[in-house]
Amino acid sequence: MSFVFYDTETTGLATDFDQILQFAAIRTDADLNETGRIEIRSRLRPHVIPHPGALRVNGMTIGEITANDLPSHYEMMREVRSTLLEWSPAIFVGYNSLNFDEHLLRQALFQTLHPPYLSNTNGNCRADVMHLLQEASVFEPSGIEIPKDAYGSAIFRLEDVARRNGFSGHIAHNALEDVLATIHLARCIRDNAPDCWNRFVRFSKKASVSAFIEDEDAFLLTEFYFNRPYHYIIAVFGKDPSQDNVSLGLDLRVNIDWLTSLSTPQLLEFVGQSPKRVRRIRTNAAPMIASLEDAPDAVKGGLSDSEIINRATRFKADKALHSRLVAATMEARAKREVSPFIEERLYDTFISRDDERRMELFHSVDWAARVQIVESLGDDRLRYFGRRLIHEYSPLLLSPALRAEIDYAIRSRLLAHEVPDGKWTSIPVAARMTEKLLRTASGRAYEQLSEYRGYLTMAATMSSR
Template sequence: MSFVFFDTETTGLRRGFDQIIHFAAILTDANLNEVARFETRSRLQPHVLPHPLAMHVNGLPIERLIDTNLPSHYSMVGDIRRTLMSWSPAIFVGFNSIRFDEEMLRHALFQSLYPAYLTSNHRNCRADALSLVMAVNAVSPERLVVPIGEEGQRTFRLHHLASANGVAHNHAHDAMSDVLATVELCRLVYQRSPELWQRFVRFSNKAAVADFVESEDGFVLTEFFGGRAYHAPVVCVGVDPDQANGRICLRLNQDVDQLATMSDTELQAYLSQKPSPIRRFRVNASPTLTAFFDAPEDMLDGGLIDHIENQARRVKADAHLCARILAAYVASREPYPLSPHLEERIYNGFPGPDDERRMRDFHQASWPDRLAIVQGLEDERLRWFGLRLMYSEARGVLPPVLKVEIEHRLAEQLLGDGSGCLTYDLALAETEKLTTGGTDHDDRLFRYSAYLRDRSARAATLREQKNLRGAV
């Protein structure tokens, strides 16, 4: 199977609110030989304020980000989708991509009225090179050099890893440069640790992960927090009823016989304690799993392998106990409140079949016809994203009253309390903080501050005009 290595540079870290401004990808064959590459950029959308730190890190002035010679965001997303679809099926790999780049891509697709899950569908698989590097460091540390950072801890930052392992990475935080460095690090693992590479490839496929979890009595789950690997022998007790790809596991350092004698109330209280005896992962998120017979002693959490295996078999064989543990854990979880922001509701249900058809029709229609399609969308998320997209791309076809309504709504978001998107006040405060810290050597942030003040004043005028009309 081929691989697609990709990276994004964005206006900030707020998923659903920030946007991709630079996307790069390289297609390779199964042996990691380059076959093709793709790169594109986008100008700012009207409703997005870049975080000043992102501008500083990426080295992009506001004049470049609003350059009308750059493709629009909608145009860029369409090009990305067409390219990645033409490269599918493949294994999609990035560096910290499952937590970040995948999320940014999903939001970009969804807010452009495309299906969000391109890298999970179309027979595609996905994996994360950061997890691969951490797994190598945990299991075979001699295969890759993981440098020590300024604070005396191992650092897994891409540019540090590249430098320590002789990988060229001349332009950190440039999407194509980051992709090239990620490919080279993966080649090193492919050459030096083929067994870990094969496991990495195997568990990029969610069906393979699900089969492994189902067939094994137990296994070692490795999770990474703060640059450290934490190993836990676990047994899967069932599928998360709230998420079909989720698996709920019990750590095997528990007294299983004691758990079996607890009442439902006692069991729920026990599973709610910190640190939790329960571990959860998603089969479609390329988890790091190790069979007991492959696990070295230091991955067994201080337990003896025979005892751990017996514990796993004991739990696995008791379907009633597994069901009680699963039910108690689910009952102990705090429910996720519905976000007031539509941008944060990407996981609150799939569009219905009628809206899926409308989404397809939208991209084939003329701009005047697209307005009727957008207004017919039943999903309020898609309806708002569609109207916002129309305002960004073809506001001339919008009726004047609707255009003003969209402008007021966008202005209120950018003048808001900061619970959603980056606001003018927050952006100005962060810009001033960086400028005071002496990082604005070329007046880039000074010019951005002027841009923010001008935009903020115009938004405040819109608000005032709306209030005056409401008072009449």
């Protein structure tokens, strides 16, 4: 199977509200030899205000991202999707992509009326090279050099790890350069930590993960928090009834007899305690899992393999306890309320087949014909994004009332002095941040921020009209 390594540069870190400004991807064969590439930028969308910190990091100026000769965001996503579908099926890989870039890609597809789950449908699967490096740092530490800070803590920033492992001349926070650095690190692990690489490829596939965790009496699950590894000896006891891709497992360092003796209220308290001994394993998100024989003894919590198997055998035979744990886990889970912001509702429900057909038709007709298609969509999220697309590219096709409604909604966001939980960047928020950054900026950074300050002043004036 081929790989698609990809990266994005964006207007900020808010994956629901920010925008991809640059997308790059390189397709390789199974031996990591390049077989194709795409690199494309887009201009800024009218309802998005970049975070000034993001511009400082990626080095883009406001003039560069508003240039009229750039493709529109919609045009960029049409080309990106076409290329990625042409390259499918493949293993989609990034660096910290499962926590960031993939969400940006899904939102960009969703908000331009495309099916969002491209990287794990059509025969595709996904993995993350940052997770691969983290795993190698535990299982095969001689295979990769991980830099450390002054306190001895591991540093997994792409530019630092790539430089330490021989990738020279890296221009950090350029999407294409970051893709090349990611491929370089993947080759390092393939060549120097082959067991980790083989697990990486194997467990990028949901079917392989599902088969492994069901077949093994017990296995090692490793998760990283704040660049530190945490290990759990897991026996699977069920699935999340609301999410077919999530299996539930118990950390076998728990005393099984004690667990069985708990009353229902005590069991509910147990599953809610931290650190959580009931772990959620996302079978379609390349979890860091390994068999007991591959796990170093130091991470087994002082338990021998025979003791682990004995506990697993006893636990797996207690189906009544399994049912009680599933029920307690579901009850302890915080109730998720429907967000008032459409952008945060991507995962609320799947798109219907009828709406998928309407979405496909939307892209094959002119803007005038798209109005009726958008209004026929059964999903209110898709109608919202469809109307916003038409407003962005051909606003006069909308009724005066609808155009005024969208104008007001965009203006309200752009001019908000306070943004709930910092969900997006408004003009006043960006202006305050820019002034703060200007106090310590010099040289090119000062020029970049000064230009951006002028843009914000102009944008505030235009939005207030």
